[in-house]
Amino acid sequence: MSGRLxxxxxxVTAAGAGIGRESALAxxxxxxxxxxxxxxxxxxxxxxxxxxxxxxxxxxVSDSTQIDALAAARGPFDVLFNCAGHVPCGALLDTxxxxxRRTFTLNVDAMYPPV
Numbered sequence: 001m002s003g004r005l006x007x008x009x010x011x012v013t014a015a016g017a018g019i020g021r022e023s024a025l026a027x028x029x030x031x032x033x034x035x036x037x038x039x040x041x042x043x044x045x046x047x048x049x050x051x052x053x054x055x056x057x058x059x060x061v062s063d064s065t066q067i068d069a070l071a072a073a074r075g076p077f078d079v080l081f082n083c084a085g086h087v088p089c090g091a092l093l094d095t096x097x098x099x100x101r102r103t104f105t106l107n108v109d110a111m112y113p114p115v
Contacts, residue, residue: 006031010079011070013061016043020083027079028053035074037061061110062102084110 010027014020015036021043024036028051037059038044044056057074060066061084086103088095095103 003031005079008032008078009076010034010081011074011077012036012081012083013059014038014082014084015047015056016040018083020081021047023081023083024054025051027081032079035077037070062105082111 005027008031010032012020012024012027012034015024016038017040020036020038024034024047028034032053034054036044036047036054036056039058039060041058044058048054048056057070059070061082084106086106088099088103
């Protein structure tokens with residue numbers, strides 16, 4: 001542990017698995033107080049057991065009301081790592097409309113703050 005994130009408050013989205021999970025663990029190993037978020041609360045529960053510097057909270061980044069509530073209750077943060085995203089399998093022409101909308105909402109709309 002280098003400690004280069006000591007005293008920093010980090011928010012990691014999509015921390016239940018993959019890159020988000022490993023990033024939350026790496027931030028914590030480097031001294032950060034981490035708030036790990038995801039829609040998968042079971043995955044978050046196992047993550048919190050791995051490192052005591054990690055706190056967890058359910059968050060759907062495509063819901064601006066949830067984002068506003070989290071920021072008001074838990075902010076400010078020094079670091080935001082927004083890892084949430086979705087890549088549907090298969091060809092674009094084989095993607096149904098609901099999958100397209102969910103993917104676009106998560107990958108694009110969630111990155112733009114409502115006015």
